Amino acid sequence: MSDNPLVADRPILICYDGSPSAKHAIAVAGSLLTERRAVVLDVGPLDLVAETYAAAGSGAASIGQAVYAGALAQAEAGAELAREAGFDAEPRGGIDAPTWRGIIEVANDIDAAVIVLGSEGRTGLNELVEGSVSHDVAEHARRPVLVVPPPPGSTHA
């Protein structure tokens, strides 16, 4: 029963990393998917925590807390944008690697009706190592995934 996307009270999961692509994805989701609850998620990099642990051992816990706090703050900013777009939105932070796994775990946890993400996430080392997060989520998620391209006319980073 819980797999039925017809159940309209299931929330949508919006992935938010603060990139222009993610901001645009929230606006587009607001125009397409109305009257749903939204959980806005940022997944912080677990590799940073792991590297710190390898380097310093005891410092990992505090780095982990800092990465989680950063992800939650980012998610809160995204939730505010989602409220402006018309969603009843709540923030959620996470730490995982690869990023797509963290996204799918939260999607399962809240039984998301759909996962929304921008096609161009936060660029940099993560994207180079992991490839496109949107491709990976679409490949591994067993629920609908809405991939939102950047707005027309935007330049690639």
Next chain:
Amino acid sequence: MSDTPILICYDGSDAADSAIVAAAALFPSRRAIVLDVGPVLTDTESIAAFSPVIAGQAFEDENLDEARRNAQVGAERARQAGLDAEARAGVAAPTWEAIVDTANDVDAAVIVLGSRGLDGFRELFEGSVSHAVVEHSTRPVLIVRGTTARGARG
């Protein structure tokens, strides 16, 4: 905004059926155009086409007929799911290009695609249609996996 239609790509697969159900649930108040893009030649035909007996055009006509029938089936399923749906068909290669062009033509609010994930046989030849559409379209794309994975969570 909500008068722009959704474009549902329908190839008769399990994933395409799941895509219709998901689209009807997520975008209930929109018109839907159900599209099947047939291949210019099928894999078997591309070998047969070297034979001088049957012209390539005959294959293309047959493929278009099949795409039309398929799109009608998809449109009917979409109506059963509650969408105001019409069928549309074509033959083209590559498939993604015809999907992107049609989406522009109808000014689709979103493109809906079933995806077989990593195990599609046709995807071995064509590459992933859903990935290609995401790369080349400026419109949102809803990717829906088939029912084969429904029991598992993910």
